Amino acid sequence: MSLLDTILGRTKPKGPQLSALFSLPAAAVTLETAAGLKTSGQAAVAFKTVSGGGFAATTTDLDALLELSAKESDSKLKQSEDSYGYHWIVITDPELEDLVGTAHAINTTLEEQGFGPQLLCSVFPFAGGTQTVNMVYLYKRGTFYPFASAAKETRDNQLELKVRALLDHELPIEKDLARWYPLWGLPLG
């Protein structure tokens, strides 16, 4: 934040960075060969809704677009609200490329309509054996971090750090570990 912004007490809403999402498919190859983790065939995009007609019109556009892309790529979509007031769009498709593509379509639609600052994160789960790790993409920072839940509301930090070591050169991994926030109760599965 600039000094002038501090003096005048204003913040500009932070816009999202969208392009880093496309480095995920390459990283997925490494995850599969080195750790045996494959996409679980789902992805989720979370954003905060805005009150008023402008956003309502945008979600109508979004629904039309999603219906179209679902027909083209055979992916399934499910929408829900979580207890924190965020809207989740869950995409189901066996191909990671299609998951990323559909997520990107959602992102750009919101961005074009000026609601880019409302994007929270998107989540791409990878599973293998008994383990599941969610790759969480932080829009505002353009970085990923791994989130693996072990038992009820505890994290498998070992797996998370292992994934970081594996993908460090292929994905922009969030360097500040304090920002690896847990996301309990994901509307996936």
Next chain:
Amino acid sequence: MAITRFPEDKGLSARMGLTMFLLGLLYVVFVAVLFVVIKSVLFVLVLAGGLLFAQYFFSDKIALFSMGAKEVTREQAPELHAMVERLCVMADMPKPRVAIANTDVPNAFATGRTPEAAVVAVTRGIMHRLEPQELEAVLAHELSHVAHRDVAVMTIASFLGLVAGLLTRVLFYSGIYGGGFGGRDDRDGGGAAPVMVIMLVSALVYVISFLLTRALSRYRELSADRSGAILTGAPSQLASALTKISGDMGRIPTRDLRKAETVNALAFAPAVSKGFSLSSMFDTHPPLQQRLDQLAEIEAELGKSG
């Protein structure tokens, strides 16, 4: 090109800039007068500087202590932490520490000189009274204070009032007891006249800077309302939270509130030492109606289609 949905309020920025300019001007004039009239202002400045320093560096602890708030871990308040985390992700800011005050008075405040050292605190009362979405709006308001570095800005802005207030008091008591400045000046044959002038100027400066600081504080509140409402995308949630809290706040006279007032009267710069509280306690906040009007405006701006 993407549409910009979130316009800034140029008028508000301009009014705030003017207030700060006037404060700065007043400061310069005051210091100039001081140096002309007496030469030994150094000790006043050192003393006031020390107080400012303490307030700046211990503001988080002072505020938490005066409100009786304790930091809580993620395990103790998972929902509150998750709410703050999500807002921080949206705003791309480091997560402040989270504290809860065990009192029934509905209030919330933010403190800490930098976003890295910040604390956001809520009372049990506000958590009980508000719906989750309203509480989130309140937290977004407090996080905006953190992002705007309001503690640092207000500490610096209230420095002048602090010096002037201190000087007035020191001279007043030294006049009564016949010691201090008066006595020394009399020996030089200077008389009590310069002391009277400083006392009057100091008192005047204190009053004016007090009013300006309060005005500045109110503008910072409106700014935080705006940023907070835009962050959550739901101005109406903050509006309803404000209505609930202000209504209750005016009606319930509890022991805790009196205690809070005592603490506040003891502090030199109330706006800083109590952090940035949400309720309109000490006129450091704009009237409820003005805040609701602004939120309704933002609601209309956000609602525009196309």
